[in-house]
Amino acid sequence: MKTFDFLYDFGSPNVxxxxxxxxxxxxxxxAKANYIPILLGGVFKLTNNTSPMQAYDGVKNKLAYERRExxxxxxxxxxxxxxxxxxxxxxxxIMRGAVFAQDKDYGPRYxxxxxxxxxxxxxxxxxxxxxxxxxxxxxxxxAEIIAAAQSQPVKDRLFETTAQAVERxxxxxxxxxxxxxxxxxxxxxxxxxxxxASKP
Numbered sequence: 001m002k003t004f005d006f007l008y009d010f011g012s013p014n015v016x017x018x019x020x021x022x023x024x025x026x027x028x029x030x031a032k033a034n035y036i037p038i039l040l041g042g043v044f045k046l047t048n049n050t051s052p053m054q055a056y057d058g059v060k061n062k063l064a065y066e067r068r069e070x071x072x073x074x075x076x077x078x079x080x081x082x083x084x085x086x087x088x089x090x091x092x093x094i095m096r097g098a099v100f101a102q103d104k105d106y107g108p109r110y111x112x113x114x115x116x117x118x119x120x121x122x123x124x125x126x127x128x129x130x131x132x133x134x135x136x137x138x139x140x141x142x143a144e145i146i147a148a149a150q151s152q153p154v155k156d157r158l159f160e161t162t163a164q165a166v167e168r169x170x171x172x173x174x175x176x177x178x179x180x181x182x183x184x185x186x187x188x189x190x191x192x193x194x195x196x197a198s199k200p
Contacts, residue, residue, distance in 0.1 A: 002031035002196055005177040007165050009040035010098070011089040013070060013081070015174045016119040018186050019111065020079045025189070029196040031178075035111065037098040039091070040173050042162040047171045051088070073186060080120045089118055090126035096149035097131075099158050106140055113138040 006022070008015045018025075022033050044050060052066055074081050094114050101110035117123040117134045124130050128146070135142035148154055165175070169182045176183040176192055178199070183192040 002029070002178075003034050004031055004192070004196065005036050006033045007036050007038050007170055007173050007175040007177075009038055009091055009173050010094050010114055010118050010125070011040055011087075011091040012173050013083070013119060014186055016115050017070070017073055017077070017079050017081070018174045018189075019115050021077050024077075025193065029193050031196045035102065036161055036165065037095050037102065037158060038162045038165045038170070038173065039095055039158060042159070043166055043170055043172060046163065046166045049171050053088070080116075082120065082122050084118055084122045086122070086124045086126070092126075093128065093131060093146075093149055094125050096154050096158055097135075097145045099154050099161070100145055100148040100151075101140075109138065110135075110140060110145070113140060 006018070008019065010016075026032060040051075053063070057063070073079075098110065098114070101107045104110075113134065114125065117130075118125050123134060125134070132142045132146060135145060168177065168180070172184060174185060176188070178192070178195055181195060183189075183195070
């Protein structure tokens, strides 16, 4: 089966909406998404990049267009969404949790629960108490995940995946790779699907 890498951080609304339609992308292309956790702030720092909120601040009409474009995508795919009142989200703890959970049988469930907590339910997912309550309510082993997220191997692994993402060409998220071929943002989805369909 073909695969493609999907670099993600829970703090990006554009990553969230791509996650919500990932099963559709996989069905259309016959390719499986390989989720790679990164710290988007770390990528920005390593590439001298900034978030759209910073990059377009003061650019007349640009941020309004970015938001409208996101709204159109949400409407097209009927994605449940609310702009979290806690933006920007400090995602270090939940991303470390993702590193630990990704090889467990509950890894996909962890992704769904945390993405929805941030961008559907508007929860403050940088608060340890809220994280624990959210994971517990979803039937996930909250204590195990939270404890592991504090371990040095997990911290090191997230640092490594972030640095490796930059080394292979990442500068933001959502970013996808088919082998060495990079695709950035949800606008690149048609090109990603074409590449997957046309290349051996």
